Amino acid sequence: MNRRSAPAWLLAVSLALNAGIVVAVALHQLQPPTQAGAARPSALNLPDYLELTPEQRQRWQQLEPAFLSDLAANWGDIRRHREALVRHIFADPPQRAAIDAEQARIAALQDAQQQRVIAQLLAERALLDEGQRARLMALLFRRYAQESSQEELLHRD
Numbered sequence: 181m182n183r184r185s186a187p188a189w190l191l192a193v194s195l196a197l198n199a200g201i202v203v204a205v206a207l208h209q210l211q212p213p214t215q216a217g218a219a220r221p222s223a224l225n226l227p228d229y230l231e232l233t234p235e236q237r238q239r240w241q242q243l244e245p246a247f248l249s250d251l252a253a254n255w256g257d258i259r260r261h262r263e264a265l266v267r268h269i270f271a272d273p274p275q276r277a278a279i280d281a282e283q284a285r286i287a288a289l290q291d292a293q294q295q296r297v298i299a300q301l302l303a304e305r306a307l308l309d310e311g312q313r314a315r316l317m318a319l320l321f322r323r324y325a326q327e328s329s330q331e332e333l334l335h336r337d
Contacts, residue, residue, distance in 0.1 A: 230312045247300045254293045261286045
C-alpha cells in the first residue's frame with residue numbers, strides 16, 4: 181500500500197467500524213421481546229433493558245421505524261459503493277480516480293449515517309430518565325469496546 185492510499189484506507193476502516201457498531205445497536209433494537217431472565221446478550225431487547233414505562237415505549241416505537249428504514253437504505257448504498265470500490269481496486273489496471281471517487285462517496289454516506297444515529301440517540305435521550313440514559317450509555321460503551329470491523333476480522337491470524 182503506498183503512502184497516499186494509507187490515510188484513505190484508515191479512514192475507510194474507521195468509518196466501517198463506526199457503521200458496524202451503529203448497525204449492531206440498531207439490530208439489537210429490532211430483536212423480539214424475550215422472557216425475563218432468559219435473555220442472551222445477543223438477543224438484548226433495548227426497551228426491556230432500559231426498563232421503559234408504557235408511555236416511553238410508545239414514544240420509542242414512534243421513533244424507530246423511520247430511523248431503521250433510513251439506516252437500512254443507507255447501509256445498502258454503502259455496501260454497493262464498497263463493492264464498486266473493491267472492483268476498482270482489483271481492476272487491471274486500478275483507476276485511482278475511480279477509487280478515490282468511491283471512497284469519497286462511502287465517506288459521505290457514512291457521515292450521513294452517523295448524523296442519523298446522532299439525531300436518533302438525541303431523540304432517545306430526551307425520552308429517557310437519568311438512570312435509563314446511564315444504562316444506554318454504558319451499553320454503547322461496552323459495544324464499542326467489543327466490536328471489530330469485518331476488515332479487522334479478515335486480517336487477524
